[in-house]
Amino acid sequence: MIWKHWPMDISGNEGCTLTGALSVTTEVANSITLIHGPAGCAHHNVSLLQAVHLARDRISMPRIRSTDLKEEEIIFGGENALEEAIRETTRMGPDLICVLSTCVTGTIGDDVGGVCGGDWGIPVLALENAGFLGGGFYSGSLQALISLAGLCNPAAGNGTVNLIGEKSLEYEVEEQYLETKRLLALMGVGVNIRFVRHTSLPEIRRMGEASLNVLRDPGISALGSHLQARLSIPYLDSFPVGMEGTLRFLEKAGDYLDLDSSRAIKTERTHQRKILSKFSQLKGKRIRLDPSLLAPNDREGAFELLDALDMALDPQGFRVPVPDPFPVGTSGLLRLLHRWRRFAHA
Amino acid sequence: MMKQIALYGKGGIGKSTTSANLSAALSEQGCDILQIGCDPKRDSTRMLMHGRLIPTVMDLVRERGDRSLTLNEVVYEGYHGVRCVEAGGPEPGVGCAGRGIIATFQILEKLGALHADVVVYDVLGDVVCGGFAMPMREGYAEEVYLVTSGELMSLYAANNICKAISRLSSRARSRCRLAGVICNAKNLPREEELVSEFAEKIGSTMIQFIPRDQVVQNAELNKRTVVEYAPASRQAEVYRSLARQILNNRRLDIPIPLEMDDLEALAYGYLRE
Ligand SMILES: Nc1ncnc2c1ncn2[C@@H]1O[C@H](COP(=O)(O)OP(=O)(O)OP(=O)(O)O)[C@@H](O)[C@H]1O
Numbered sequence: 256m257i258w259k260h261w262p263m264d265i266s267g268n269e270g271c272t273l274t275g276a277l278s279v280t281t282e283v284a285n286s287i288t289l290i291h292g293p294a295g296c297a298h299h300n301v302s303l304l305q306a307v308h309l310a311r312d313r314i315s316m317p318r319i320r321s322t323d324l325k326e327e328e329i330i331f332g333g334e335n336a337l338e339e340a341i342r343e344t345t346r347m348g349p350d351l352i353c354v355l356s357t358c359v360t361g362t363i364g365d366d367v368g369g370v371c372g373g374d375w376g377i378p379v380l381a382l383e384n385a386g387f388l389g390g391g392f393y394s395g396s397l398q399a400l401i402s403l404a405g406l407c408n409p410a411a412g413n414g415t416v417n418l419i420g421e422k423s424l425e426y427e428v429e430e431q432y433l434e435t436k437r438l439l440a441l442m443g444v445g446v447n448i449r450f451v452r453h454t455s456l457p458e459i460r461r462m463g464e465a466s467l468n469v470l471r472d473p474g475i476s477a478l479g480s481h482l483q484a485r486l487s488i489p490y491l492d493s494f495p496v497g498m499e500g501t502l503r504f505l506e507k508a509g510d511y512l513d514l515d516s517s518r519a520i521k522t523e524r525t526h527q528r529k530i531l532s533k534f535s536q537l538k539g540k541r542i543r544l545d546p547s548l549l550a551p552n553d554r555e556g557a558f559e560l561l562d563a564l565d566m567a568l569d570p571q572g573f574r575v576p577v578p579d580p581f582p583v584g585t586s587g588l589l590r591l592l593h594r595w596r597r598f599a600h601a
Numbered sequence: 602m603m604k605q606i607a608l609y610g611k612g613g614i615g616k617s618t619t620s621a622n623l624s625a626a627l628s629e630q631g632c633d634i635l636q637i638g639c640d641p642k643r644d645s646t647r648m649l650m651h652g653r654l655i656p657t658v659m660d661l662v663r664e665r666g667d668r669s670l671t672l673n674e675v676v677y678e679g680y681h682g683v684r685c686v687e688a689g690g691p692e693p694g695v696g697c698a699g700r701g702i703i704a705t706f707q708i709l710e711k712l713g714a715l716h717a718d719v720v721v722y723d724v725l726g727d728v729v730c731g732g733f734a735m736p737m738r739e740g741y742a743e744e745v746y747l748v749t750s751g752e753l754m755s756l757y758a759a760n761n762i763c764k765a766i767s768r769l770s771s772r773a774r775s776r777c778r779l780a781g782v783i784c785n786a787k788n789l790p791r792e793e794e795l796v797s798e799f800a801e802k803i804g805s806t807m808i809q810f811i812p813r814d815q816v817v818q819n820a821e822l823n824k825r826t827v828v829e830y831a832p833a834s835r836q837a838e839v840y841r842s843l844a845r846q847i848l849n850n851r852r853l854d855i856p857i858p859l860e861m862d863d864l865e866a867l868a869y870g871y872l873r874e
């Protein structure tokens with residue numbers, strides 16, 4: 256409830272489950288997401304997603320439709336409208352339809368699961384988060400991931416890795432992905448699927464073939480456990496964060512995959528040193544950041560850099576940004592140090 | 602001056618029967634009456650309409666889609682010129698009947714339908730959400746009558762409606778008040794005393810005792826109000842008396858709901874084994 260937080264909490268703990276779910280479902284290639292509710296619920300979210308896409312030069316519109324309920328459907332029930340909309344949507348030839356309920360359809364008790372459960376010829380997933388029910392943005396996206404995971408089956412592991420729960424609305428989402436992929440490649444490990452980021456239904460169905468799941472961050476550990484139980488795939492609970500964290504990531508991934516990580520770790524450590532040496536101008540700088548804003552992993556990542564470059568925390572020092580989420584891997588640190596250098600006029 | 606009254610009470614206690622007979626009696630006493638059934642069951646005005654199920658406002662909205670309705674399409678003249686409206690609503694188990702009531706009120710408002718010497722709102726028993734409290738809102742019924750028998754659960758429901766009234770009356774502009782208690786009897790021993798004491802305890806008064814009588818069912822089966830079907834009966838005289846009481850009633854109270862324990866103790870005191 257917003258009045259409990261002033262200023263409003265704009266982290267993903269609040270917000271709408273619908274937006275969270277959409278940030279996931281719209282990433283399934285050749286799928287259409289149908290929002291069962293008033294047109295406004297779709298409009299807000301399409302605008303938001305499109306703005307984010309455009310900022311990344313992605314021109315296509317998110318494939319979102321609405322059942323466009325009016326007062327009449329609210330009074331007499333919206334199930335017929337939903338059925339009609341699903342029928343129309345199937346004619347557009349998607350591989351998958353995800354149906355999201357909204358506040359008002361949740362309130363009047365439309366049986367979204369029941370309607371979706373009909374025989375539609377393609378999978379029609381019901382995500383009954385109903386907007387206001389059960390948390391905010393994060394729970395909506397988590398619920399969507401869990402529902403989509405229902406589309407795949409257990410299989411034998413092939414030594415690859417799934418990347419789980421990338422935050423499609425995060426500013427540097429592609430950079431974080433490429434860095435994680437680069438690090439895994441140091442050990443010769445490939446990415447099986449991204450769950451979910453431009454991922455097709457046939458790819459999602461192959462999720463079970465990986466030997467390890469790497470979660471985007473520990474916030475979705477529940478999903479990691481769920482997948483472990485369902486597909487017998489163990490998980491690492493975060494993308495690599497910080498210098499030591501990145502090396503530990505390699506070590507742990509190696510352990511899970513039964514690979515010797517020592518050479519990869521050595522290569523990466525050398526790479527990290529080389530990068531630090533480029534920022535000698537930052538040595539001895541007094542900087543200011545607010546550690547209370549950081550998650551524990553991220554705090555470690557920031558303090559490591561302070562130590563490595565002999566910088567000191569000082570309330571009067573240069574204020575430097577620490578992005579949330581913290582940038583991934585060694586490349587993330589490189590980008591961060593560039594910004595710090597600018598902010599510290601070094 | 603226009604009088605707007607609403608009857609509330611436990612489901613099946615006799616609100617619609619009482620409303621229809623009250624409207625018929627008031628009309629015979631020279632008043633221009635509008636009775637509005639606020640219930641998807643649409644059974645409020647059936648006896649006034651001689652068994653005809655009139656099209657409901659929500660039926661019309663559903664058929665037309667748009668809101669281009671006229672007054673004659675929603676208001677129907679029944680016994681003795683009583684004008685009848687049924688709100689209607691969705692099929693049982695789907696949609697939102699409460700929103701249907703709100704939409705109906707907006708339409709009636711737009712059509713200028715809400716005028717008469719007395720407007721009688723007959724609301725379904727289970728006031729399950731805000732929509733069914735619509736008649737108690739600003740600008741509608743200022744007088745709420747509780748219909749109850751001496752049965753504990755009926756008193757309990759009436760007491761709960763007192764809570765709603767006293768909550769509403771704390772709003773600055775609300776003029777909704779409790780106008781009195783109507784005992785629609787189940788012919789329990791000392792029922793009249795019990796309901797009368799209940800009414801005093803919540804800070805109101807019992808304005809009419811209506812006995813339970815077979816003639817009510819006979820009239821119902823003949824699709825008539827008692828007032829029309831058996832005008833010479835004692836029961837018809839009771840409804841005419843109720844009409845006079847309500848016309849002359851000046852009491853408007855903010856009720857004090859009872860605690861459950863007190864309510865139980867009150868009912869227990871009248872228990873006869
Ligand atoms: N005084 C009475 N004597 C005999 N029968 C009665 C009396 N009052 C009501 N009834 C009968 O009780 C039944 C229910 O009455 P009614 O439909 O008026 O209740 P209601 O309170 O409007 O119900 P709901 O809450 O469902 O709208 C009817 O069959 C009616 O004939």
Ligand SMILES: [Mg+2]
Nearest residue numbers: 616617640725
């Ligand atoms: Mg009734």
